[in-house]
Amino acid sequence: MSLKNAFRAATALSVLATSAAYAETITIATVNNGDMIRMQGLTDDFTEKTGHEVEWVTLEENVLRQRVTTDISARGGQFDIMTIGMYEAPIWAKNNWLVPLDDLPAEYDVDDLLPAMRGGLSLDGTLYAAPFYGESSMIMYRTDLMEEAGLEMPDAPTWEFVADAARKMTDKDNEIYGICLRGKAGWGENMAFLTATANSFGARWFDENWTPQFDSEAWSNTLNFYIDLMNEAGPPGASNNGFNENLSLFQQGKCGMWIDATVAASFVTNPDDSTVADKVGFALAPDTGLGKRSNWLWAWALAIPAGTQKEDVAKEFINWATSKEYIELVASKEGWANVPPGARTSLYENANYKDIPFAQMTLDSILSADPNNPAVDPVPYVGVQFAAIPEFAGIATQVGQEFSAALAGQQSAEEALEKAQALTVDEMEAAGY
Amino acid sequence: MARAVTPQRKALNTAIAWGIGLLIFFPILWTILTSFKTEAQAISDPPVFLFFDWTLENYSVVQERSDYMRFLWNSVIIAGGSTILGIIIAIPAAWSMAFVPSKRTKDILLWMLSTKMLPAVGVLYPIYLIFIRMGILDTRLGLVVVLMLINLPIIVWMLYTYFREIPGEILEAARMDGASLKEEILYVLTPMAMPGIASTLLLNIILAWNEAFWTLNLTAAKAAPLTAFIASYSSPEGLFYAKLSAASTMAIAPILILGWFSQKQLVSGLTFGAVK
Numbered sequence: 220m221s222l223k224n225a226f227r228a229a230t231a232l233s234v235l236a237t238s239a240a241y242a243e244t245i246t247i248a249t250v251n252n253g254d255m256i257r258m259q260g261l262t263d264d265f266t267e268k269t270g271h272e273v274e275w276v277t278l279e280e281n282v283l284r285q286r287v288t289t290d291i292s293a294r295g296g297q298f299d300i301m302t303i304g305m306y307e308a309p310i311w312a313k314n315n316w317l318v319p320l321d322d323l324p325a326e327y328d329v330d331d332l333l334p335a336m337r338g339g340l341s342l343d344g345t346l347y348a349a350p351f352y353g354e355s356s357m358i359m360y361r362t363d364l365m366e367e368a369g370l371e372m373p374d375a376p377t378w379e380f381v382a383d384a385a386r387k388m389t390d391k392d393n394e395i396y397g398i399c400l401r402g403k404a405g406w407g408e409n410m411a412f413l414t415a416t417a418n419s420f421g422a423r424w425f426d427e428n429w430t431p432q433f434d435s436e437a438w439s440n441t442l443n444f445y446i447d448l449m450n451e452a453g454p455p456g457a458s459n460n461g462f463n464e465n466l467s468l469f470q471q472g473k474c475g476m477w478i479d480a481t482v483a484a485s486f487v488t489n490p491d492d493s494t495v496a497d498k499v500g501f502a503l504a505p506d507t508g509l510g511k512r513s514n515w516l517w518a519w520a521l522a523i524p525a526g527t528q529k530e531d532v533a534k535e536f537i538n539w540a541t542s543k544e545y546i547e548l549v550a551s552k553e554g555w556a557n558v559p560p561g562a563r564t565s566l567y568e569n570a571n572y573k574d575i576p577f578a579q580m581t582l583d584s585i586l587s588a589d590p591n592n593p594a595v596d597p598v599p600y601v602g603v604q605f606a607a608i609p610e611f612a613g614i615a616t617q618v619g620q621e622f623s624a625a626l627a628g629q630q631s632a633e634e635a636l637e638k639a640q641a642l643t644v645d646e647m648e649a650a651g652y
Numbered sequence: 653m654a655r656a657v658t659p660q661r662k663a664l665n666t667a668i669a670w671g672i673g674l675l676i677f678f679p680i681l682w683t684i685l686t687s688f689k690t691e692a693q694a695i696s697d698p699p700v701f702l703f704f705d706w707t708l709e710n711y712s713v714v715q716e717r718s719d720y721m722r723f724l725w726n727s728v729i730i731a732g733g734s735t736i737l738g739i740i741i742a743i744p745a746a747w748s749m750a751f752v753p754s755k756r757t758k759d760i761l762l763w764m765l766s767t768k769m770l771p772a773v774g775v776l777y778p779i780y781l782i783f784i785r786m787g788i789l790d791t792r793l794g795l796v797v798v799l800m801l802i803n804l805p806i807i808v809w810m811l812y813t814y815f816r817e818i819p820g821e822i823l824e825a826a827r828m829d830g831a832s833l834k835e836e837i838l839y840v841l842t843p844m845a846m847p848g849i850a851s852t853l854l855l856n857i858i859l860a861w862n863e864a865f866w867t868l869n870l871t872a873a874k875a876a877p878l879t880a881f882i883a884s885y886s887s888p889e890g891l892f893y894a895k896l897s898a899a900s901t902m903a904i905a906p907i908l909i910l911g912w913f914s915q916k917q918l919v920s921g922l923t924f925g926a927v928k
Contacts, residue, residue, distance in 0.1 A: 246873045251887040256717065274873035277884035282868060289869060293780050295789055297872040407888075462889050467695045470891075482889060492692045492891070 243532045244272040245299040248287050250280050250519065252482075254352050254559040255302065257549060258540060264548060265539045271532050280407075291316045291524045298524060299533045303348055305339040305518050305590070309607045312342035318523040318530055320346045320537065327538055331563050336518050339590040339601070348520035349541040352482075353561030355584035356415065356514045358502040359469065359487055360476040361495060364388045364395065368475075378419065378444065378505040378513070381476065385452035388475030397452035399474035400445070403461040404623035406615035411515055411604040412478070413622060414615075417441045419506045419513035423594035424606050429652040433618075433640035442622065442632040449626060458627035470494060478504055480517070481584055484577035485556060501580040503587065509595045515604035516588035518562070561585055610650045617642050680904070686897035687711070694894040710898035718881060720902060727877035727906075729792050730867065731860035734799035735853055738807045741800070743849075746811035747837055751820050761812065764805040772802075772865045783870060790872040798870065799860045806859070807852055814848025815841070850917045854910070861907045878903040 249255045255277070262273045276298070278286060287301045291311065303311065311317050323329050329337070329346065336350040358376070365372055368387040373380070385397030401412040414424065422437035432438060449457050452475075454468055462479060466486060469477045470493040477483070490496040504514035521540060523533045539545060546566055549558045555571045560581055566572055567582045593603040600606035605615065618639040625635035686694050688706045714720070749757050779798065780789075788794035818841065826840040842849065864879040871880060885892060885899040911918065 248872070251884055251892075252889055259717070276872050276876070276880075278868070278880070279883050279886035280888050282883050282886075286869060289776060289780055293777060293784060295780060295784050297790055463887075463891055466891055467697075470692075470695070471697055480889065486890065491690075 242270040242272070243529050244274055245529050245532050245536060246274045246276060246297065247300040247302070247521075247536070248276045248278065248283060248298045249302040250283055251277050252519075253485075253557075255519070257553065257557060258351070258545075258559075261545075261548060261552065265536060268539070269532075269535055271535065273536065287524075294526050296524075296526055296528070299527045299529045300521050300536060301524055302351070302519055303522050304520070305516065306602065306605050306607055306612070308340045308348045308520060308522065309342050309601060310609055311522070312345075312347040316525055317347045318525055318527075318533075320349055320523075320534070323349075323534075323538060327542060328565075331543070331565050333562060333564055333585060335516055335585055335588055335590060336562055339516060340518060340520050348518075348522035349537045350518040350520045350562040351541055352559035353516070353518040353585060354481045355516050355561070355581065355588055356412070356479055356504050357481050357484075357580055357584045358476055358478050358504060359484060360384075360500050360502065361388075361472075361474070361498050362500045363498045364475045365500070372500060372502050375503045375512075376505050378507050381505045382444070382448050382452075385448060385476060389452040394473055395475065396454040396468075396473060397475040398448060399454055399460065399465040399468050399477045400449060400457070401461055401465065401479070402449065402453075402458040402623055402626045403464070404458075404616065404619040405461070406605065406612045406619060408461045408619060409623055409626075410615040410619040413441065413445065413619075415504070415515040415604040416445065416513040418511045418594045418603065419504075419509065420444070421507070421509045421511075421595040423596055423598050425599060425647075427597055427599050429599055429647060431640055431643035431647060433636045433643060438636055439632065442625065442636060446626055446632055458623045478513070481561070481577065481581040484581065488576065501577050503580070503584060511593070511595050512587050514584045514588050516585065516590055517604075610646060614643050614646045617646075680908075683897045684901050686894055687901045689894050691891060691894045694897070695891055710894045711902070713895055714885070714898050714902065718884065718899075720881065723876060723878045723881040723903075724906065726792060726875055727861060727879075727903075730795045730799060730875070730877050731857050733792070733796040734803065734860050735807075735856040737796060738800045738804050738856060739811075739849065739853060742804060742807040742811050742852075743837060743842065745808050746815050747841060749808070749812050750815035750818075751823060761809065764808060768802075768805055776869060779866075780870070789870060790874050790876075792875045794870060795867060795875055795877075798866050799863055802863070802866070803856050803859055807856055810852040810855070811845070811848065814845050814852075817848075818844050847917065847920050850914075851920070854914050854918050858907055858911065 249259075259275050259277070262275075266272055283302070284307075287298065287303070288307075289295070290297045291301070308317075312319075323346075332350060333353065336353045337346060340346060340348045340350060358372075358381070360372055365384065365388070368384060370384050370387065372384070381398070387397070389395065389397040401409045403409055417423070417438060420437050420441040422435060422441050423432050426432055454460070454473065460468075462483070465474065465477055465479060466483060468474050469483075469487055472495045477487075484499075484501060487493050487499050488496050493499075504512050506512045521537045523530060523537070527533060541562065543563065543565060546558045546563065550571065555569075556575050558566065558572070560566070560578070567578065572578055588603050590601050590603050598606075600608060602611075605611055621630075621635040621638045621642075624630050625632050685701070687710055688708070689700070689704055690707060690709070693700055693704045749761065783789045783794055786794075788797075822844070823836055823840060826836050831840065862879070864883075867877050867879045868883060871877070882896070882899050882903050885896040887896075
């Protein structure tokens with residue numbers, strides 16, 4: 220072989236070797252919901268564009284939370300991208316567990332992210348997780364039952380109206396219940412709903428000195444109102460109902476109203492699964508005239524754990540998955556109703572998307588939630604239906620059990636609040652607040 | 653002499669036994685039935701039992717979305733590997749406890765069992781950190797070792813109970829005939845205790861197959877077994893019960909079939925020594 224040929228062969232080999240080394244495989248941990256599964260199906264587009272492969276670890280939400288928390292706190296390095304929520308993002312950023320996303324390319328247009336989403340996923344103005352999709356909560360109601368009750372749902376109802384309508388729509392003999400609300404204990408279950416509702420009643424978790432506020436009149440009003448309403452107009456066994464149980468009841472035509480995640484709108488209006496698909500209306504979550512509505516704010520976002528060896532590829536993936544182009548890609552393959560909602564302003568300016576019946580109400584709900592200023596009175600924490608401190612999940616789950624027991628009739632609202640106050644004071648003192 | 657049993661009594665007993673059996677099996681049956689329904693039928697109220705439009709759609713969706721064979725293969729290696737490794741370690745241990753007990757044998761047996769009394773999550777972090785150091789996170793080898801350690805007390809206890817039923821004189825006779833320790837265990841004890849070893853093996857394969865704490869927490873993409881496959885279909889926000897049922901059915905099918913074919917060994921092994 221001549222020297223020239225040998226040189227050529229060596230060059231060719233080294234080029235091959237470099238490109239092979241460059242094509243990396245990243246591992247992404249994610250939750251099992253429609254938008255994430257759709258993204259997994261479209262990963263080929265990312266591989267085509269960049270040459271990198273993706274391995275998915277899909278887990279149930281609570282399992283995922285435990286799994287990624289273990290890995291990130293022990294620096295296990297098992298994942299290059301983690302799907303996290305608005306609760307984890309600021310806490311983990313503060314622990315230096317996440318890579319800041321402050322060098323996204325100009326065409327990513329970070330200013331296009333909805334301000335509430337960007338705010339909730341940032342710490343001190345730096346973005347640490349890119350929102351893949353966002354949600355709030357709103358009222359979904361049966362237009363036919365509302366009409367039968369001789370009422371008309373305003374776009375922005377009060378709790379008084381909702382309670383009145385729920386009682387009028389209830390027909391227990393025919394298994395129709397005016398309102399279906401979460402009752403199952405858990406910080407992301409009944410406490411998400413009740414904390415957001417408490418905001419609208421003027422209650423808050425902590426005052427500015429981190430003193431728990433369950434002994435306030437506003438909390439008493441919230442819990443008594445909720446329990447009375449559910450006893451009179453809610454389905455039996457409501458203290459066991461979470462999102463899925465209520466979704467099932469609503470789809471079978473047993474709920475007059477349901478206040479829950481905006482993402483449910485696409486389920487209840489899908490004629491394949493829902494018996495009431497063509498009779499559903501939407502309205503903002505109710506208020507009591509104090510200036511705060513009872514809707515929450517949540518985002519599933521993609522974040523890079525600090526210490527991953529493949530940070531650059533992970534950033535490329537996030538740039539692809541949360542971009543405007545990705546939304547176009549989903550729309551072209553699966554239609555506009557299936558694009559991930561609630562992350563970007565431009566989506567809601569898109570003429571094609573405006574035709575989706577629940578699009579505007581979802582946006583209005585998201586815009587009316589402010590994670591930095593969630594309650595009527597000032598609070599020291601960030602988060603609408605949670606307080607973004609590490610202790611919250613544990614405390615709120617215990618409080619949720621007390622409230623769920625009160626709904627089940629095992630104790631009074633006052634007893635539940637007393638216990639909630641006592642245990643929160645204990646836990647917060649132990650945590651050094 | 654056998655006790656006289658009237659035909660009525662016999663029929664009643666049979667009916668009760670069948671009733672209890674069906675009651676225990678019903679959740680599994682319901683899962684299997686649900687896997688052939690549409691999502692809407694899966695949550696319909698009143699529930700439909702047999703008269704619905706049977707569909708295989710859920711299975712095709714699950715097949716399309718996940719690489720079932722990879723999860724299955726991981727499960728086979730992890731469950732099989734950990735059980736075999738456990739048996740290899742437990743036979744000599746049980747032999748010494750059954751035939752040459754010391755003053756502390758009873759205490760050791762109890763102490764071994766006490767390791768099962770701590771909730772697994774209590775040692776999650778230490779084990780996780782050890783796995784990181786050793787570089788065996790998300791490997792089948794790591795899980796084989798952990799599941800072996802977790803099931804080892806049960807394996808030793810079961811084998812110990814079976815070995816105690818075997819008269820020590822037989823082993824003595826073998827020794828007198830010049831059998832070495834290895835030959836004694838391998839050619840005399842093991843064949844005699846085969847029913848016990850077989851049922852220990854089967855029970856531990858089932859336990860390892862269903863183990864869902866360590867297999868979920870110590871794996872990511874590469875070594876994840878069928879427990880992770882099921883977990884990927886569970887969703888708190890969205891009703892995908894039919895697909896979840898299809899995934900569950902696919903995950904339990906191999907072990908269900910294994911249990912069906914080996915039920916004779918399982919039952920005879922588990923009742924071995926129950927009547928003296």
